[in-house]
Amino acid sequence: MSGISRFTPEQIATxxxxxxxxxxxxxxxxxxxxVNDLIGxxxxxxxxLILEVLGEKGxxxxxxxxxxxxGISQKMLTQTLRQMERDGLVARTVYPVVPPKxxxxxxxxxxxxxxxxxxxxxxxxxxxxxxxxxxxxxDEKAKTV
Amino acid sequence: MSGISRFTPEQIATxxxxxxxxxxxxxxxxxxxxVNDLIGxxxxxxxxLILEVLGEKGxxxxxxxxxxxxGISQKMLTQTLRQMERDGLVARTVYPVVPPKxxxxxxxxxxxxxxxxxxxxxxxxxxxxxxxxxxxxxDEKAKTV
DNA sequence: CGGGATCCCACTGGATACTG
DNA sequence: CAGTATCCAGTGGGATCCCG
Numbered sequence: 001m002s003g004i005s006r007f008t009p010e011q012i013a014t015x016x017x018x019x020x021x022x023x024x025x026x027x028x029x030x031x032x033x034x035v036n037d038l039i040g041x042x043x044x045x046x047x048x049l050i051l052e053v054l055g056e057k058g059x060x061x062x063x064x065x066x067x068x069x070x071g072i073s074q075k076m077l078t079q080t081l082r083q084m085e086r087d088g089l090v091a092r093t094v095y096p097v098v099p100p101k102x103x104x105x106x107x108x109x110x111x112x113x114x115x116x117x118x119x120x121x122x123x124x125x126x127x128x129x130x131x132x133x134x135x136x137x138x139d140e141k142a143k144t145v
Numbered sequence: 146m147s148g149i150s151r152f153t154p155e156q157i158a159t160x161x162x163x164x165x166x167x168x169x170x171x172x173x174x175x176x177x178x179x180v181n182d183l184i185g186x187x188x189x190x191x192x193x194l195i196l197e198v199l200g201e202k203g204x205x206x207x208x209x210x211x212x213x214x215x216g217i218s219q220k221m222l223t224q225t226l227r228q229m230e231r232d233g234l235v236a237r238t239v240y241p242v243v244p245p246k247x248x249x250x251x252x253x254x255x256x257x258x259x260x261x262x263x264x265x266x267x268x269x270x271x272x273x274x275x276x277x278x279x280x281x282x283x284d285e286k287a288k289t290v
Numbered sequence: 291c292g293g294g295a296t297c298c299c300a301c302t303g304g305a306t307a308c309t310g
Numbered sequence: 311c312a313g314t315a316t317c318c319a320g321t322g323g324g325a326t327c328c329c330g
Contacts, residue, residue, distance in 0.1 A: 031270075031273070033215075034273055035266070035269045035270050035273055036194070036215075038269045038273055038276060039190070039193060039265065039266065039269050040190045042265075042269065043188045043189075043190065043193060043265070044188075045184070045185045045188065048184060048188060049181065061311080061312090062311070062312050062313075063311065063312075070178070070181070073303070073304050073305075074304095074305095074312090074313080075303065075304070075305090075314095076302090076303065076304085078312085078313065078314085079303090085283065086279065086280055086283040086284075087276050087279055087280060088275065088276055088278075088279025088280075088282075088283075094312095098310090098311090099311040099312080100310085100311050100312050100313080101311070101312085102311080102312060102313085109272060109275060109276070109279070112268065112272070113265075113268055113272075115264075116264040116265045116267070116268035117264075117265060118264075119260075119261040119262075119263075119264050120184065120187075120188070120258075120261045120262060120265065121180070121184065122261070123257065123258055123261035124180045124183045124184050124187065125176075125180050127254060127257070127258075128176070128179055128180055128183055130233065130254060131183060131232050131233055131254070133233075134231065134232055134233025134254070135231055135232060135233075137233075138230065138231040138233075139231070206291085206292090207291075207292050207293075208291070208292075218323065218324055218325080219292090219293080219324095219325095220294095220323065220324070220325090221322085221323060221324085222293095223292085223293060223294080224322095224323090239292095243291090243330090244291040244292080245291050245292050245293080245330080246291075246292090247291080247292060247293085
């Protein structure tokens, strides 16, 4: 993994349109619970990292993807990819050849989620130092007490 | 919890400025690992929900906050709040009275993170149906096989 | 009221080995 | 190559009790 993912201008434009959309405050409470669940599923560490790598590289085979997602075990890679495929975030293409060849790429839905997460990545990159400073400060205060 | 949080126009504007900023592709790889860690920490379910509730309500006491964050145990509430306080996301104010009174509110840093997450909330609300459709489709395909 | 301390379980997720 | 299957340790997180 060599950098924060770069999404296309169209994807970023989509994210901005989302941000401008009227806040859905009038949501059914039951719907809201579902949204919370979805957030919980989607805000997963590996999901976000896979989203980033696929957003950056386009199409990747299983093993290569595993190499690019730093630190992921093959079990979690399989598991997360299945989950994402089920949720319609990634498309899985199997070529019936020997040895097997399987390619993964983001669906438009997956790409739009990647764009939505873009702001969080940027926030993290921009505020990393500030968070670290806050931690040092907090820990020192805790010591003296 | 009664709705997706509403952030101020200024906060949303900040998010948009973030989105416009040049992608930090030239990051030090070590820095990138730190960013990934930070993402992992911050993309936590309870953190996101607390962020939402505090963003919506402003200032809250411990017990009230626990009521508003649907389903959280007191242990996780304490733990997550400490974490967020350490990271500089929430401010904790203790009033030396009996019985104790402790108030929590977002710091500017916490509010900016909330704004960054706003896009993800909206994405989830907008694409919930589509994800559910994808799941049904996936599950039915799996059955026939 | 706002936690801290403990106990305990379920599940997450890593390592390893095997297969079509 | 792209998984599946198995085993196992760590820990996320709930329940309970207690204290200042």
